[in-house]
Amino acid sequence: MYLSSVSTEIAPGTYPANLLASFAPRLIAWQREHGRHDLPWQNTRDPYRIWLSEIMLQQTQVSTVIPYYARFLERFPTVEALAVAPIDDVMALWAGLGYYSRARNLHRCAQVVAGEHGGQFPSTVEGLAELPGIGRSTAAAIASFAFGARATILDGNVKRVLARVFGVEGFPGEKRVENAMWALAESLVPGADASNADVSAYTQGLMDLGATLCTRGKPDCERCPFADDCVAKTTGRQRQLPAARPKKAVPTRRTWMLVLLDGDAVMLEKRPPTGIWGGLWSLPEAAGEAALADRAQMFGATAKASPLASLTHTFTHFKLDIEPRVVELEHKRAALVAHEGETVWVALREIDAYGVPAPVRKLLDGLRGSLI
8 A cells, every 4th residue: 555654544433433333335336237337437447447437537627628638549559659759649648638747747757667567567556656747646547446455546536425424624725625535444444355346346435426416516415425424415414515725816827829821831830848738749938028029020920910709728726827829931941841940831731640639720720721
């Protein structure tokens, strides 16, 4: 089991002993009868497929992940295939899924597994957690599903289930509360007498319960196997548990984007490898109209820019107001150039081949429609 630097003991009497003892058996029984059994990454012990699904499912709903998962497996059927793929190919397939550091870490992790582990994923939580992009909970999920390890997961769905059923107070993102939840979660894992199938059903049950019944907005308490014991239900506090993140003002940033056109082709610029949209292809940016005009001239455009409708994209910690400006080259280039350092000219109909941020893709799709 994954060892942390904090105590994983829970104080005697903190939670009802009968609930602690019956939690795993009841959850396993519920999962086998009512849980999800036909997801594309289930019914396999292949750590590559399980790892891929777990990374994609971080902060992302199942319905969104399924088509991306299928496309990734078709293009990269093995960890070795993913490891040798150009990062641009990986980012292009990931485009639209968000949280792009996951894609960069996915590629790096595949390279480490292929190059340093002979293409075999470590079988322990500790070994998995040392790989790029795999945290404590994700490592536990992979170890449980692929290798039958008795390991503790604690993602957002699990935190919500535990906070409601056991009445855990406080915001789960606060370190003190999170440590208490880890201690509770570790105390609930099936013991050594449980089979590997039981452990997998338990882990899957935690995910299923949070995703299908114990949802954030409208929990289906009447169908929950813990309805009679759930603190949130019995006290009418489903909306208060778990406690919400303390509200902070969400800042708004503003950027100007250059849509430089040559006929039906647009120029894209490679973003830095880290930061927002790291490693993706996007439109050149500037901090104002004058700066954007200077950038346009650097690329050989002297025509006056025309504004397009502005758009807003919301990130986790801020909102981004985008002001797009279109400039058409006055002197047409003889032919499309494949790559010119950190810029590339791309026909609008071929944007799918490049990893482009979702709001930029939306902007270009609309532009393409207007040019047809």
